[in-house]
Amino acid sequence: MTTEHKPRESFISLIPFLVFVLSFLGAGIYLNDFYALPSPIAMALGIITAFLIIKLPFKTKMDEFLKGLGDKNVLTMCVIYLLAGAFSTVSKASGSVDAIVNLGLEYIPVNYIAFGIFILASFLSLASGTSVGSIVALGPIAIELATKSGADVNLIAASLLTGAMFGDNLSVISDTTIAASQSLGSKMSDKFRTNLWIAAPAFLITIFILLFNNSEATIVPNLATHGSSFYLLIPYILVIGLAFAGVDVFFVLLIGVVVSGIIGLSNNSMDLLGFAKESYNGFTSMTEIFLLSLLTGGLAGIIEYAGGIRFLLNKILKTIKSRFSAMLGMGVLVSLVDACIANNTIAILITGKVAKPISEHYEFEPRKMASVLDIFSCIIQGIIPYGAQVLILMSFGKNKIDYLQLISHSYYTWLLLVCVLVFIFLNKNQTHKLNSIK
16 A cells, blocks of 8 residues: 655755755855856755755655656756757857858948847857857957947947847757746747747847947958858758747757758868767767756755745745736746856756746746746846856957946847736736645
C-alpha cells in the first residue's frame, strides 16, 4: 500500500534559492563585475545549502534533485541550447554574420546611422538569438560610425542596444525565448507570434522616431566594407521563415546548422573537419547556460518537493485579485529577479516555476504568459547599468557614452513597456475566485 505525498508549505526550503541569488548578486557588487562568479557555481552553493538545511532524508533529496535534472522541459531546453550554439558558430564561420554587417553598412545613409544601426542590430539579433553577440559584432563599428560622422554617440549606442534587445526577445533561438516557452509549456511558434504582436507597434514607432531624429552627420566615415553575397543570408532567412511557419525548433536549428555548413564548405571558409569543430565550439559556448539550466532544474525539484514553490504560490495568490494583477505580478516578479541577478534567462527560469501554475489557475494561454515574462525580463536587462549588454556597450564607448543619455534615447525599450502594459490590460476581462493551488 502506498501513501500519497502530503502537500507541504515551507519558507525554509526557499532559502537555498536565496543563497544562489545573494551569492551571485553579492559577488557581482563586491567584484564590480556581475559575471566574475560563474552562475553555475553560485547555483551549486544553493544546492549545497538545500542538502544541508532542508529536513528531508538525504535519499529523498537526492532523488528529487535527479528528477529535477531529468525534467523533460529542462532537457529539451538544454538540447535546444546546443543546437542554437552550433548554428551561431557555424554561421559565423561560414561568413554569414559578416555578410549581414557589411550589407547593412553598404546601404545605410550616413545621416540615418541611428535608424540603420537599429535595423541592422534587430535583424542580426533576431537571426542569431543573442543580444550580447550582436552588440559585440556591431559595437565597435557603430561607435566608429558615430565618432567619425559627428553623430550623437549616445543615440547610436541606444539604437544598437535596443535593436539587440528586440531580437533577443523575439528570436526563436534566443535562450530567453527557449526558457520562457519551455517553462510555460508554450510552442515556440505561438510565443513568437504573440510576442511579435506586442513588440511590433513599439518597433514601428521607434523606426518613425529614428527616421525623423536623424543624426547630424557631417563626415562620411572611411570604413572598409567588402560587399555582401546574398546567398550568405540564406541560413538566417531560413531560420526565421521556418520558425514563423511553425516548424519544430529542433528541425529549424538543425536545418540552419546544415545549410550554414554547406555554405561554408562551398565557399571554402571551412572543411568538413572544420565544420565539425565549429559545431562543437557552438556546443561548448553554451556550457554555462547548459549547466545552469540543469542545476536550476535540480534545485527546483528539491524546493518544489519540500514545499517552497507552494509556499510562494499561495503567498502571491493572496495579493492577486484578478487576471490583470496575476499577469502584471509575474511581470514585476521576473523584473525584480532580473534586477537582482542581471541575467534575463536565469530570471525567467526562476520565475517560470511560479508563473506556470498561476497561468493555469487564471486560464491564460501559455504563449501569453511566456511573452510577458520574456518581454519584462528583456526590458529590465536593457536598462540596468550592470547588465552585460550595457557594460559591453559602455566599454566600446570608452567614456564617450553617458549612461543616463543612453537610457533616455532607448526609445524602443520604453515603448515596449507601454505596449506590454496595454496587452496585459486587454487581457484583464475575467475575475476569478481565488483558491489555493492544489
